[in-house]
Amino acid sequence: MPELPEVEITVRKLRRKIRGRIVEGFHASWPRQVIPGIAKVRRAVAGRKIEKLGRRGKYIVFHLDDGSFLLVHLGMSGMLYFHEGGDPPAHIRAVWDLDGGSRLLFCDARKFGRIRAVKDLDASLGKLGLEPLSRRFTVQAFQSALQSRSRQLKPLLLEQTVVCGLGNIYTDEALYRARLHPLALSNSLSKTQINRLHQAIVQTLKKAIRLSGTSFDWAYPGGHMQNQLLAYGRTGEPCRRCGRKIARILVGQRGTHFCPACQRK
Numbered sequence: 001m002p003e004l005p006e007v008e009i010t011v012r013k014l015r016r017k018i019r020g021r022i023v024e025g026f027h028a029s030w031p032r033q034v035i036p037g038i039a040k041v042r043r044a045v046a047g048r049k050i051e052k053l054g055r056r057g058k059y060i061v062f063h064l065d066d067g068s069f070l071l072v073h074l075g076m077s078g079m080l081y082f083h084e085g086g087d088p089p090a091h092i093r094a095v096w097d098l099d100g101g102s103r104l105l106f107c108d109a110r111k112f113g114r115i116r117a118v119k120d121l122d123a124s125l126g127k128l129g130l131e132p133l134s135r136r137f138t139v140q141a142f143q144s145a146l147q148s149r150s151r152q153l154k155p156l157l158l159e160q161t162v163v164c165g166l167g168n169i170y171t172d173e174a175l176y177r178a179r180l181h182p183l184a185l186s187n188s189l190s191k192t193q194i195n196r197l198h199q200a201i202v203q204t205l206k207k208a209i210r211l212s213g214t215s216f217d218w219a220y221p222g223g224h225m226q227n228q229l230l231a232y233g234r235t236g237e238p239c240r241r242c243g244r245k246i247a248r249i250l251v252g253q254r255g256t257h258f259c260p261a262c263q264r265k
């Protein structure tokens, strides 16, 4: 949390407001969140124009006018706000002063978010897997990535190397929709199951974007997907397909929600 849909909504909201702006200053209060260091990031962004704002997986990508990039990962509770005045939000960890007097704020109660200045985007994000809402995410590409590994589905999807952007919530949702057990092995799936999982990932993410993402009281305000979740957070509640209670197990220390009847191993 936040995952691809919440990051995508953040980028869409900010894009118009910050494109073409000049960064006049940068300040941060928590050194370990800023890589390779606050002073170095300040030097990398000062005087630069923001040419474009994009997204790769769960990363927000600022394209700067000297060909370098600034990556923001929101971690567990990070948010970016365009601030033009009024009461500032809580937990501000970094501030970009923009021309015209507005500011971009990075707020993060739990401090797992990261801000990173990079010159080579591929070297930094090249290990990320297929972008699930891009044309490159075909059933064939997904199939060969799954079959080249022998891994349990839940940890593999969280790892970001097959497909990127899914976190704990949307992985559980996609596996539920696809009727696949979270511990099923990636190279044991039939063509039909791979097709179902492919479709489930795309549909889950698109629906979440349509509903502006998932909000909890401690993270990411403004979303509505939390009311439509089928598996995540529904431990003990009836499965919407078969009525059996949704179970919760730990997979690599992550709470994992699934229907023991619909998602057999």
Ligand SMILES: [Zn+2]
Pocket (backbone or CB within 6 Å): 239, 240, 241, 242, 243, 244, 259, 260, 261, 262, 263
């Ligand atoms: Zn069920």
